[in-house]
Amino acid sequence: MSADGARVLVVDDEKQIRRMLRAALEGYGYNVGEAASGHEGLGQTSIFHPDLIILDLGLPDLDGIEVIGRLREWTQVPIIVLSVREHEDDKIKALDAGADDYVTKPFSMGELLARLRTALRHAAKLEDTPILTFGELSVDLAYRKVTIRGEEIKLTPTEYEVLKYLAQQAGRVVTHRQLLRAIWGSNYQEESQYLRVYIGQLRRKIEADPSQPTYIITEPGVGYRLITRDY
Amino acid sequence: MKTTSHKTSEQNESVQKRLLSLFGSPLKHYAWAVLSVSIITVIGEILTPHLDLINIVLLFLLPVLISAVRWGRGPSFLSSFMGVLTFNFFFVPPIFTFAVGNTQHLFVLVVFFLVALVTSTTATKLRNELEKATEREIRTLTLYELSREIAAKADLEQVLKTFLDKVAETINGTAVVLIQDPNNEILYKMAATLDNAVFDEKEYAVARWVLEHGQPAGKELGIFEGARSLFFFPIKAEDKTIAVLGIRPNIESAALSPEKQQLIETFANLVAVAIIRLQLAKEAEQAKWLAESEKLHRILLNSISHDFRTPLASITGAVTSLLVEGSVYTQETKDIFLHTIREEAHRMNRFVENLLDMVRLESGALKLNMKWCDIEDIIGVVLRETRDALQEHPLQIDILPDPPSFMADFILIEHVIINLLENAVKYSLPGSSISISAHCQDRTLLLTVADPGPPIPKTEQEHVFDKFYRLHSSKHTSGTGLGLSICKGIIDAHGGSIWVDSSPEYGNRFTFSLPVPEELSELTQTREGTDNVG
Numbered sequence: 001m002s003a004d005g006a007r008v009l010v011v012d013d014e015k016q017i018r019r020m021l022r023a024a025l026e027g028y029g030y031n032v033g034e035a036a037s038g039h040e041g042l043g044q045t046s047i048f049h050p051d052l053i054i055l056d057l058g059l060p061d062l063d064g065i066e067v068i069g070r071l072r073e074w075t076q077v078p079i080i081v082l083s084v085r086e087h088e089d090d091k092i093k094a095l096d097a098g099a100d101d102y103v104t105k106p107f108s109m110g111e112l113l114a115r116l117r118t119a120l121r122h123a124a125k126l127e128d129t130p131i132l133t134f135g136e137l138s139v140d141l142a143y144r145k146v147t148i149r150g151e152e153i154k155l156t157p158t159e160y161e162v163l164k165y166l167a168q169q170a171g172r173v174v175t176h177r178q179l180l181r182a183i184w185g186s187n188y189q190e191e192s193q194y195l196r197v198y199i200g201q202l203r204r205k206i207e208a209d210p211s212q213p214t215y216i217i218t219e220p221g222v223g224y225r226l227i228t229r230d231y
Numbered sequence: 232m233k234t235t236s237h238k239t240s241e242q243n244e245s246v247q248k249r250l251l252s253l254f255g256s257p258l259k260h261y262a263w264a265v266l267s268v269s270i271i272t273v274i275g276e277i278l279t280p281h282l283d284l285i286n287i288v289l290l291f292l293l294p295v296l297i298s299a300v301r302w303g304r305g306p307s308f309l310s311s312f313m314g315v316l317t318f319n320f321f322f323v324p325p326i327f328t329f330a331v332g333n334t335q336h337l338f339v340l341v342v343f344f345l346v347a348l349v350t351s352t353t354a355t356k357l358r359n360e361l362e363k364a365t366e367r368e369i370r371t372l373t374l375y376e377l378s379r380e381i382a383a384k385a386d387l388e389q390v391l392k393t394f395l396d397k398v399a400e401t402i403n404g405t406a407v408v409l410i411q412d413p414n415n416e417i418l419y420k421m422a423a424t425l426d427n428a429v430f431d432e433k434e435y436a437v438a439r440w441v442l443e444h445g446q447p448a449g450k451e452l453g454i455f456e457g458a459r460s461l462f463f464f465p466i467k468a469e470d471k472t473i474a475v476l477g478i479r480p481n482i483e484s485a486a487l488s489p490e491k492q493q494l495i496e497t498f499a500n501l502v503a504v505a506i507i508r509l510q511l512a513k514e515a516e517q518a519k520w521l522a523e524s525e526k527l528h529r530i531l532l533n534s535i536s537h538d539f540r541t542p543l544a545s546i547t548g549a550v551t552s553l554l555v556e557g558s559v560y561t562q563e564t565k566d567i568f569l570h571t572i573r574e575e576a577h578r579m580n581r582f583v584e585n586l587l588d589m590v591r592l593e594s595g596a597l598k599l600n601m602k603w604c605d606i607e608d609i610i611g612v613v614l615r616e617t618r619d620a621l622q623e624h625p626l627q628i629d630i631l632p633d634p635p636s637f638m639a640d641f642i643l644i645e646h647v648i649i650n651l652l653e654n655a656v657k658y659s660l661p662g663s664s665i666s667i668s669a670h671c672q673d674r675t676l677l678l679t680v681a682d683p684g685p686p687i688p689k690t691e692q693e694h695v696f697d698k699f700y701r702l703h704s705s706k707h708t709s710g711t712g713l714g715l716s717i718c719k720g721i722i723d724a725h726g727g728s729i730w731v732d733s734s735p736e737y738g739n740r741f742t743f744s745l746p747v748p749e750e751l752s753e754l755t756q757t758r759e760g761t762d763n764v765g
Contacts, residue, residue: 088600106576106580192602192603193603193636196603196604196605196608196636199608200605200607200608203607209628210607210611211607211611211614211628211630212611212614212615212628213611217611217612217615218608218611218612220612220641220642221600221641221642
């Protein structure tokens with residue numbers, strides 16, 4: 001696995017979580033820094049110079065959303081948010097405020113590591129290849145060609161745009177609002193029923209079983225994610 | 232100027248009224264009495280050739296009786312006198328004189344006069360009693376109406392409103408109920424017929440006095456002689472004044488008749504009973520609620536201690552085994568420990584989710600985040616969540632083609648299906664097949680989760696959705712009995728329904744229904760029209 005020595009700052013007030021994350025991440029060759037509060041996290045960011053921040057939204061001193069806002073004033077370092085299942089609104093707010101992704105507590109380490117790699121890869125902008133491949137699905141950006149299990153499929157222009165946007169963000173969660181704004185423009189950013197329809201159509205064309213999707217998965221209440229082979 | 236002229240005309244009217252009446256009867260009634268005697272005299276003249284004198288005199292009792300019954304004591308006395316005189320004058324020989332010829336006629340006259348007097352007195356008395364009885368009946372009827380109306384009202388505000396309307400109607404004025412704030416000394420207006428019924432300082436002081444002493448005050452009632460007519464009555468229950476009734480007649484400087492005063496006091500007693508009744512009902516409800524929530528807490532604590540400790544025990548056991556130095560376990564055994572830890576942690580997390588759902592449902596803090604949803608999408612998310620739990624059960628999924636979209640809270644419906652699936656897993660043997668099917672019928676979406684487990688007895692079917700209900704046959708199975716009650720709570724909140732039907736042939740089928748609104752289909756259709764496959 002990647003022992004690239006990327007620097008990860010863990011901002012969480014729970015000592016046990018920090019200890020566990022440090023052990024796990026160091027095991028994978030990451031260089032780990034810790035902060036126990038929002039203020040400390042903001043300070044550590046300018047001292048430790050992390051390549052990625054894991055931020056718990058339930059901090060005792062500062063609202064997690066505020067921490068994201070303050071960080072985004074001066075740095076584009078990827079932020080992965082730790083949240084609890086019941087607070088979809090917080091996740092959406094965090095993503096809209098500039099967080100890159102989230103994991104829901106309790107999370108599996110495999111899931112967190114996959115998100116981490118995706119976020120680091122996106123930050124490094126390593127994916128300027130014209131053909132994006134995910135298992136048996138490939139999207140040829142140059143020729144607007146989509147193939148699944150070796151066969152080319154016909155997509156409407158809108159379906160193609162939705163798939164292209166998800167593929168370019170592969171592995172990351174894309175909120176309803178982000179997708180709507182990217183494809184229909186900012187006037188449509190509240191009309192999530194458009195998305196529902198197009199995602200349904202895409203799944204019927206791409207997925208072997210649309211009720212058990214393996215490519216485009218729903219993040220309940222938040223948005224969609226095109227999953228890569230990472231998990 | 233205007234008010235003085237108004238006042239004089241009012242005074243004139245009352246003077247006229249006094250002049251027009253004599254012994255409590257208007258002059259008009261005396262005139263009627265005179266007229267009736269005159270008519271009888273004429274009739275008597277016509278009948279004289281055919282009748283004896285004794286029979287004629289009986290005719291003259293008629294106006295006396297009529298006067299007594301219809302016009303009162305004065306007119307009936309007048310009729311008696313006039314009857315004696317006219318009979319004597321026109322019929323007793325010598326005719327057209329007041330002289331009486333023989334002793335027999337004198338005797339007739341005297342007896343007639345006595346009979347007339349007795350009749351008129353008795354009839355008048357009867358008439359008065361009838362009037363009183365009618366008045367009493369009206370009063371009883373008013374009281375009955377008020378008590379019936381008050382009894383029908385379930386909240387204090389409505390009771391007071393009805394009560395005040397009645398009082399205002401009775402006294403022809405406005406009324407207000409003042410209640411003391413339990414936290415401080417201020418009297419505040421609880422209800423009023425007119426919103427602008429304001430009192431000055433002095434009047435408030437009187438109201439306070441009434442509250443403290445429990446005695447009425449106002450013009451002619453004691454302690455208070457204000458410029459404006461205003462009366463305060465205590466509203467008493469069990470010797471304690473709980474509120475003050477203030478009334479102000481529309482006519483200024485009007486007094487309150489003893490009957491009215493009595494009636495209003497009766498009203499006040501009636502409303503006091505109603506207020507106490509409402510307070511008791513409220514207390515009883517609170518007590519019931521407390522008892523129920525106490526029971527809930529007890530069961531909840533038991534279940535928390537059981538449902539948290541069981542997975543914790545497995546986790547602790549597995550972890551401590553792994554931590555033992557110089558471990559004797561093979562990699563295979565270690566994997567078993569690790570999987571146990573993961574499964575038990577997952578179980579605890581699900582339990583926390585259910586507890587949170589239940590608390591939100593119980594506290595009424597459940598806010599539905601209603602969005603357009605596809606059942607296929609929700610099932611997809613559910614299957615991803617329950618992948619591990621469903622490992623040992625082949626799954627059949629049967630979703631109708633092109634399922635209609637519906638409005639729902641995605642995550643809560645997801646919780647419902649997860650609970651139904653976990654329930655199916657819990658009560659059926661490993662290896663048995665579980666099925667999920669979704670259908671649509673008359674704008675209703677039906678989702679069924681079926682398991683081949685032992686059928687739930689008919690008598691228990693309606694109880695399985697009760698909170699903490701456990702099947703009698705399954706006391707050994709772990710679980711809180713929360714899952715299905717949460718399902719029901721969530722589905723009810725969506726305006727749908729949930730039920731189970733069981734049979735030895737197919738096991739148990741849990742089904743919920745959700746309404747499907749008319750979709751905004753034109754939106755997607757127009758888009759599709761311009762968005763052809765290219």
